[in-house]
Amino acid sequence: MLYPLLFQTNLFPIVWGGHRLRQIKGMSPADEPVGESWEVSAVSGKESIVANGPLAGRNLRELTAEYGADMLGKHVQERFGNEFPLLVKFIDAEKDLSIQVHPNDALAMERHGCMGKTEMWYVVDAKPGAYLYVGFSESISAEEYQRRVGDGTICDVLAKHFIRPGDAFFIPAGRIHAICGGALIAEIQQSSEITYRIYDYDRLGMDGKPRELHTELAVDALDYAVHKEYSINYLRQENVPSIVCGCEFFSVNRLCINHAMERRLGHIESFVIYMCLGGECRIGESVLLTHGQTCLVPASCSGVTLTPVGENGTAELLEVYIENA
Numbered sequence: 336m337l338y339p340l341l342f343q344t345n346l347f348p349i350v351w352g353g354h355r356l357r358q359i360k361g362m363s364p365a366d367e368p369v370g371e372s373w374e375v376s377a378v379s380g381k382e383s384i385v386a387n388g389p390l391a392g393r394n395l396r397e398l399t400a401e402y403g404a405d406m407l408g409k410h411v412q413e414r415f416g417n418e419f420p421l422l423v424k425f426i427d428a429e430k431d432l433s434i435q436v437h438p439n440d441a442l443a444m445e446r447h448g449c450m451g452k453t454e455m456w457y458v459v460d461a462k463p464g465a466y467l468y469v470g471f472s473e474s475i476s477a478e479e480y481q482r483r484v485g486d487g488t489i490c491d492v493l494a495k496h497f498i499r500p501g502d503a504f505f506i507p508a509g510r511i512h513a514i515c516g517g518a519l520i521a522e523i524q525q526s527s528e529i530t531y532r533i534y535d536y537d538r539l540g541m542d543g544k545p546r547e548l549h550t551e552l553a554v555d556a557l558d559y560a561v562h563k564e565y566s567i568n569y570l571r572q573e574n575v576p577s578i579v580c581g582c583e584f585f586s587v588n589r590l591c592i593n594h595a596m597e598r599r600l601g602h603i604e605s606f607v608i609y610m611c612l613g614g615e616c617r618i619g620e621s622v623l624l625t626h627g628q629t630c631l632v633p634a635s636c637s638g639v640t641l642t643p644v645g646e647n648g649t650a651e652l653l654e655v656y657i658e659n660a
Contacts, residue, residue, distance in 0.1 A: 337405055337633040339622045340390065342383040347371040350541050353429030355460070355519055359627035371426050374629035375608055377419035377526060383631075387622065395419055395631075408605035408634035410659045419526060420450075421585055423608055423629060423655060425459070426520040432513045433535040433546070434468065434489055438556040439508035443529050446552075451508045454524035455567075455580045455587060457653060458502040459612050465517030468493040469504050469565040477554050484550050489534050494565055501589075503567040503579050509558035510565075521610055523655050525584050531556055581658060588654040592616075592643050598654075601637035605656040608632070609641075614650035617642040624652075 344360055349370025356369045375395065376383045382394035390398065399419045404412040411420065437443075437452035444450070456467070472494040475483070483489040493511060496504070498518060506512050511533070514520055531549035540546045569579045569589070574596065576588040590596065600607055608631050609616070611624045619639050624630050632639055643650035 337390075337402060337635050338388055339618050339636065339639065340385050340631045340633070341387040341622060341624075341628065342375065342395075342631070343386045345373045345376065345381070345383060347373065348541060350538065350546075351428055351430040351432055351516075353427040355427045356425055356627070359425075361625070361627075368429060369427060371424050372627075373422065373424050374610065375419075375421065375423040375631055378422060378528060402633070402635075405635040406606060406633045408603065408657070408659075410604045411606070411634070411657050420657065421608070421655065422524050422526045423610065424522045424524075425610075425627065426514060426518075426522055428514045428516055428518045428520070431515045431536065433532045433538075434493070434511065434513045435533055436511050436531050436553050436556050437508050437527070438529055438531065442556055443527065447529055449529060450525050450527050452525045452527040452529055453507045453582065453584050454522055455506065455585070456504045456514070457521040457523075457579065457587070457589075457612075458498045458500055458518065459521050460500055460519040461498045461502075462517030464497070466495050466497045466515050467504065467518060468511070468513040468515065469496055469506060470494045470510055470512070471559065471561050474561050475559055477557075477559065480557065480559070481550065481554065484534050487534070496566060501571065503569065504565060505567055505580055505582070507558075507582075509556055511557060521612065521653055523580075523585050523587055523653075576654065579653075583660070584657070586656055586658045590641065590652040590654055591649070592641060592652075593649045595640055595642040597638065597640055599638040600632070600634075600656075602659075603656055604634060604659050606631060606634050608653075608655040610653040610655070612651040612653060614643055614647055615645040616650035616652060617644055624650075
């Protein structure tokens, strides 16, 4: 029988990473910079490993294959088969990430035989002056794009967004973007590793060599248009779900609670992921979700009770699932 799942910590050292992820997870500090914590992953070779209960030691990919709709939900399984369709991370950017873009499903399938990547960012924390690049600030052509990448001026035509905790951004496939230094981000995305790195400030990787660029591949993947809004405007409420983002690939709610909340989930027919952004929260009777932890509630669990615990008696969570269209 399936139950709410916690996972072993899965950290990735990256040249632009910092030291906050080990801190929020209560781990001892280390000199090596950590850029990403993969909270829920079925990516081959980087699967999340269950840390609690009788399924401890099993990985998410094999559990999804074994339990099918009980894990994923009926409509999710019908759409994606027995493949877990999302990848959820925390990202700590001590330095700027590369300017990049992701292809859509059609282009990714044509070129790489996999799904593309649409994603969403939720700002967990931001140092003073921290910002993100999302989208173009002025319309440019493919030719101007290539020239600006070549002469290092591509950032001059990107939309720059100064950020505070609670800000959110939707990044559909094709939208140019970069997380910049000082940002701690919760990222919800399609389960895909396809990234076209456009510009990387002539930086060397962890191996001391220049990191690979994909400037030419990005030409046909980019959306060159300027859009009116890049950030998400949502209503921030307490003790009721605040809808942050809804798209064909995922839906995300913010929950800020100071008393127990019943979440009846059967009608969703989807797994549900809870990311703890602040405080502590008990999920049902058996799972304690602490700051920086993530829990996967399988679809066969028709409902859970979320109860904030700890000194402050509050908890802030992101709730992630796939809407039944």
